[in-house]
Amino acid sequence: MKVNNVILQTVTKVATYIILTFAIYLFLAGHHNPGGGFIGGLVIASAVALLVLVYDVKTLKAVFPFDFKILAAVGVLIAVVTGMGSFVFGKPFLSQSFGYFNLPIFGETELATAVIFDVGVALAVLGTALSIIFTISEDISLWKH
């Protein structure tokens, strides 16, 4: 059955960009302010949940052609390897360091190694949430394809 929901699809095309921009802002604000990898990943997952509500699983599987369980595993691997990277410098597990660098556009910017750990956390949360959403959205009509 073909339904006409062009208003919802047009709104979603704009709102998804806003939600993803807000997710990146929350991810980058996590060093000093409320935010971080966990809720950044959750907001990205909510944007994908909105897309899969308005469009369908087939389109989303064509847009994201990878397995989300593997994505969660890669995220955990990045987080653990980043934590173990402090063994090279003889420091305890999950130690972090930061420095101030002169970047071309942003001027003097604080770069911290905790951001790489946050990338791992965000990927793990994103993979877990999206695999849950895609698993509970499967119905019996999926087995016929």
Place this chain on the structure above:
Amino acid sequence: MFNLLLLGALFVFAVAIALFLYRVCKGPSIPDRIIAMDAIGVSLIAMMAILSILLKTDAFFEVILLFGILSFIGTVSFAKFIERGVLVDYDRNR
């Protein structure tokens, strides 16, 4: 005076949320309950904005944005559920 006005607005929104909760529990049909829950979300966003004016802080702005996003997704999913009966379909052109 201005603070008194803001406190009065907070009280009015609290009464409105109580009435919306009555509509959620008592509502005769499903769309009444869904519209009441969406209105609860809007009223909570307004209460958070008034609270951030009262406390002279900008710490609640991200909470307001996040709550707006979640309320929008919740309302869209409820509306799709009562219209189609299924939340996520495999192929929308089938």
